[in-house]
Amino acid sequence: MKVLVIGAGNMGLTYATGMSRSKLLKKRNIMVLDKSKEKMEEVGKIAHFDAMERLEDCVPKADIIFLAVKPYHAEELLGRMKELVNPEQLFISIMAGVTIKYIQDALGIKKVVRAMPNLPAQVGKGLTSYVSAEEVSRLELFMTEGLLDTTGKSLRVKSEKYIDASTGISGSGPAYVFYFMQSMMEAALQMGFSENVSKVLVSQTFTGAVELFNQSNLTPDSWMERVASKGGTTRAALDSMQDNNVSELIKEAAFAAFNRAVELGEEY
Ligand SMILES: NC(=O)c1ccc[n+]([C@@H]2O[C@H](COP(=O)([O-])OP(=O)(O)OC[C@H]3O[C@@H](n4cnc5c(N)ncnc54)[C@H](OP(=O)(O)O)[C@@H]3O)[C@@H](O)[C@H]2O)c1
Numbered sequence: 001m002k003v004l005v006i007g008a009g010n011m012g013l014t015y016a017t018g019m020s021r022s023k024l025l026k027k028r029n030i031m032v033l034d035k036s037k038e039k040m041e042e043v044g045k046i047a048h049f050d051a052m053e054r055l056e057d058c059v060p061k062a063d064i065i066f067l068a069v070k071p072y073h074a075e076e077l078l079g080r081m082k083e084l085v086n087p088e089q090l091f092i093s094i095m096a097g098v099t100i101k102y103i104q105d106a107l108g109i110k111k112v113v114r115a116m117p118n119l120p121a122q123v124g125k126g127l128t129s130y131v132s133a134e135e136v137s138r139l140e141l142f143m144t145e146g147l148l149d150t151t152g153k154s155l156r157v158k159s160e161k162y163i164d165a166s167t168g169i170s171g172s173g174p175a176y177v178f179y180f181m182q183s184m185m186e187a188a189l190q191m192g193f194s195e196n197v198s199k200v201l202v203s204q205t206f207t208g209a210v211e212l213f214n215q216s217n218l219t220p221d222s223w224m225e226r227v228a229s230k231g232g233t234t235r236a237a238l239d240s241m242q243d244n245n246v247s248e249l250i251k252e253a254a255f256a257a258f259n260r261a262v263e264l265g266e267e268y
Contacts, residue, residue, distance in 0.1 A: 001025060003147070004052070004062035006077065008034035008043050011094055012068030014121050018150030020048040024143065031058045059084040064143070067093040067103070071268065074098050078106035085109055090140050092130075092147070096167065097264035099160060100133050110135035113144050116163050117151065119174045126152030129166035131159060164265060168258030176253065181206060 003025060005016045016032050019025055032043045033052040044051040052058040059065065059081055069077055074095055085091075085107050092113045093103055100112045115130035128148045132141060141156070148154035157163060181202050188198035213223065228234035241247070 001063045001143075002029050002031065002061055003064045003066065004031045004033065004058050005066040005068055006033050006055075007066075007068035007070075007073075008032050008036075008039040009068065009070075010122065011117060012066065013043075014117075014126075014151055015066055015068065015094070015147070016049055017046075018121070018124070019147055022146065022150045024146045031062065033058055055080055055084055060086070062089060064090045064092060064147070067091060067095055067098075069095065071095045071098050071264070074102070074268065075106070078103065082107055087111070090136065090144070092144060094128075096171075097261060098268045099265055100131070102268040104133065111140065112136070113141075114160060114163055115148060115154075116167055116171050117148075118170050121151035124152055127166075127170040128152065128154045129157050129163055129170065130154060131157050131163055160265070164261035165258050167261035168254045168256075171261075172257040173254075176250065177206070 001024075003019060005012045005019075008016070012032070012034070016030055020030055028048060028050060030048065031050040031052045033055065034040050034043065040051050040053065043049055050058075065085075067074070067077070087109050088111075089109065090111045090113065091103060091107065091109065092115060093100075094115050094117055096116065098114070100114050103112045103114075104110055110133055113130055113132045113136060115128050117126050117128040120126045121128065128151065130144065130148060132144070136144070145154050145156070155166070157166060184202045184205070185195075185198045188201050189195065193201065209223075213220065216223075218226075224234075224238060228238050
């Protein structure tokens with residue numbers, strides 16, 4: 001099986017690198033193509049990829065084609081690929097907001113998977129939600145999941161609406177966590193800690209809390225109850241968040257991302 005990744009940016013290279021470690025593919029069965037010369041020079045230095053220069057040389061040879069360019073490049077790229085593709089090929093798109101139907105119509109094919117990754121894919125801890133056109137077979141779905149899992153976990157969702165919804169939670173979510181981290185680091189600095197110490201205090205707190213959560217069946221609410229005793233320090237902080245409606249504001253933010261994802265999807 002040959003895989004072609006088009007777009008050697010952050011995400012394209014993340015997937016290409018993840019897949020190169022996968023047992024699903026033989027070495028040198030990953031072709032990578034980018035229109036930027038600089039990026040291709042970088043790709044050429046990576047031994048386990050075949051750096052490709054022209055769509056004509058690689059698109060017809062590929063069984064699976066990853067579309068990893070920015071959405072505003074979709075029209076131009078798909079237009080150039082149309083004459084080179086065939087209906088047996090599987091297309092996995094990570095282009096935010098670009099619908100399955102748009103890709104099917106632009107390429108004149110049916111087998112499309114639309115996926116929404118997130119940034120931690122770069123360190124093998126990503127979450128990629130995905131949905132497929134009904135023409136994608138069970139075996140192809142199995143392959144897709146195997147390939148997506150090489151950058152973390154994958155989650156199959158029922159419809160494209162849930163791709164937009166997962167954009168609001170896991171896609172944009174890492175930034176919400178960074179927002180919280182930034183605020184806690186600023187508080188630590190104001191309390192007199194150095195930047196380095198603030199970073200350790202905050203990062204280990206996040207890692208530890210997530211690990212506790214992952215290793216138990218407790219909900220975040222139950223964990224909060226365990227940490228906060230009446231009249232204590234944690235209760236003071238949680239009460240302050242409650243009084244300031246922080247929970248509602250976070251939900252509002254997640255819905256803002258979800259709604260924006262829907263809006264962007266309307267363009268494609
Ligand atoms: N980064 C994330 O966290 C994230 C999360 C979810 C989804 N996504 C999606 O992932 C996709 C890729 O994002 P990214 O951050 O990796 O983008 P990126 O760093 O801009 O990489 C895209 C690459 O594709 C190249 N390219 C554009 N048109 C091309 C064409 N016709 N043929 C070959 N190469 C072409 C670009 O070259 P130029 O720079 O010269 O244009 C660029 O090197 C986007 O659609 C984005 O919506 C990203």
